[in-house]
Amino acid sequence: MAAFSASDVKALREKTGAGMMDAKKALEEAGGDMEAAVDALRAKGLATAAKKSSRTAAxxxxxxxxxxxxxxxxxxxxxxxxxxxxxxxxxxxxxxxxxxxxxxxxxxxxxxxxxxxxxxxxxxxxxxxxxxxxxxxxxxxxxxxxxxxxxxxxxxxxxxxxxxxxxxxxxxxxxxxxxxxxxxxxxxxxxxxxxxxxxxxxxxxxxGLDAEVIERERSIAQVKAAESGKPENVQEKMVEGAVKKYAKENxxxxxxxxxxxxxxxxxxxxxxxxxxxxxxxxxxxxxxxLGEGIEKEESDFAAEVAAAVGG
The missing domain is CATH 3.30.479.20 (Elongation factor Ts, dimerisation domain)
Structure with missing residues (x-):
């Protein structure tokens, strides 16, 4: 019979940020000793890695x-x-x-x-x-x-x-x-x-161009063409010309x-x-x-330091 419960696994996960299976294994190896399990996870680098996994890496x-x-x-x-x-x-x-x-x-x-x-x-x-x-x-x-x-x-x-x-x-x-x-x-x-x-x-x-990207360019071209005030058939040609130009250039x-x-x-x-x-x-x-498509988090360094000191 296990020397720990599901709530112990949950508590260890919350304390270390480790994954469920890693937490369960650590408690099994530690015989249910919470502190020993924490130390084991830290020694393996699993607690540290899990805690940092939510930070933006760009x-x-x-x-x-x-x-x-x-x-x-x-x-x-x-x-x-x-x-x-x-x-x-x-x-x-x-x-x-x-x-x-x-x-x-x-x-x-x-x-x-x-x-x-x-x-x-x-x-x-x-x-x-x-x-x-x-x-x-x-x-x-x-x-x-x-x-x-x-x-x-x-x-x-x-x-x-x-x-x-x-x-x-x-x-x-x-x-x-x-x-x-x-x-x-x-x-x-x-x-x-x-x-x-x-x-x-x-x-x-x-x-090979993304269909959504092409449609976005088409929409932009349609707005520009409409603002020109030219006849509808001319606007259509303007739109198609703009899309083809975009495709050629990209x-x-x-x-x-x-x-x-x-x-x-x-x-x-x-x-x-x-x-x-x-x-x-x-x-x-x-x-x-490097980093293209990743939304970087804007951080306030002074606020981070203040929060760390306050914590």
């Missing part, structure tokens, strides 16, 4: 890794930019990105459950990091790109250092399918990756290539392929900008 690092014709980008967040400069955190991001190369699909949960090089799982190491570094950290997302023949080229904008070009704030991978030489693909891939880093395309082509293949200034990215790729006497096609890409 800083951190993007990691990129390429092996053969496959590449992956991973975003790992922390609460402050200070942690991103921590050697332990950087090592975790780099090794987790390498682990991601062996994970099928873009499933973050599968990545967290995968074996970590130093033992345990990625999730285990993450929990340990939260406890030892003292900030909430999250493996937020990952994306894999690959080709059957050709190259996957990586580029990191704002890398953490010249020696660590695989970690930084904006990570890009470009997947080029084709039979061109390694040098041609590497050079072209880097040029396109730098373009993507600067121009922030939303999709590979117009068909799809990678149809953007004007920064390095050229005249040709689109798709046209430039075709030109390079022709000059090389080879086949080259841009089939996929990923651009991760």
């Amino acid at each position: 800083e951190g690092l993007i990691g990129v890794a390429v092996s053969g014709t496959k590449g992956v980008a991973v975003e790992v967040n922390s609460e402050t930019d200070f942690v991103a400069k921590n050697d332990q955190f950087q090592d975790f991001v780099r090794k987790t990105t390498e682990v991601a190369l062996g994970v099928d699909g873009d499933d973050v949960e599968a990545l967290k459950a995968a074996a970590y090089p130093d033992g345990g799982t990625v999730a285990d190491k993450l929990t340990d990091n939260v406890a030892t570094i003292g900030e909430n950290q999250q493996v937020r997302r990952m994306k894999t790109v690959s080709v059957s023949q050709g190259a996957v080229v990586s580029y990191m904008h704002n890398a953490v250092s010249p020696e660590a070009q695989d970690l930084g704030k904006i990570g890009v991978l470009v997947a080029l399918e084709g039979d061109a030489s390694e040098d041609v693909l590497a050079s072209l891939g880097r040029d396109i990756a730098q373009h993507a880093a600067a121009m922030a395309p939303l999709s590979l082509d117009a068909d 799809a990678l293949l149809s953007q004007i290539f920064v390095k050229d200034g005249k040709a689109t990215v798709e046209e430039y790729v075709a030109r390079v392929a022709k000059e090389a006497g080879a086949s080259i096609k841009l089939v996929d890409y990923v651009r991760y900008h």
Whole structure:
């Protein structure tokens, strides 16, 4: 018979912030001794990690890794930019990105459950990091790109250092399918990756743009067209023209290539392929900008200090 009750598990969870199963296991191992269970959770870093898990983590690092014709980008967040400069955190991001190369699909949960090089799982190491570094950290997302023949080229904008070009704030991978030489693909891939880093395309082509985003642009265009006072048939053309312009400017293949200034990215790729006497096609890409889409909390530092002192 258990030496503790459900209410004891509830009390331990409230006291430490640990998960239900972790709290139950700690009480079982401690023979129902509440304080011993608290100490056990603290020793394992579970109490600390759980308490910090609600804090917003919008800083951190993007990691990129390429092996053969496959590449992956991973975003790992922390609460402050200070942690991103921590050697332990950087090592975790780099090794987790390498682990991601062996994970099928873009499933973050599968990545967290995968074996970590130093033992345990990625999730285990993450929990340990939260406890030892003292900030909430999250493996937020990952994306894999690959080709059957050709190259996957990586580029990191704002890398953490010249020696660590695989970690930084904006990570890009470009997947080029084709039979061109390694040098041609590497050079072209880097040029396109730098373009993507600067121009922030939303999709590979117009068909890949989010339908909700297109409808929002359509609505904006309709309001502008109505304000013009022009005939309805003219307004319709204005709206369609505005939507097409938006799609062209936000799809990678149809953007004007920064390095050229005249040709689109798709046209430039075709030109390079022709000059090389080879086949080259841009089939996929990923651009991760650290923290994009995360709503950051505004904090009043003075108020936080006052509250801490008062508490």
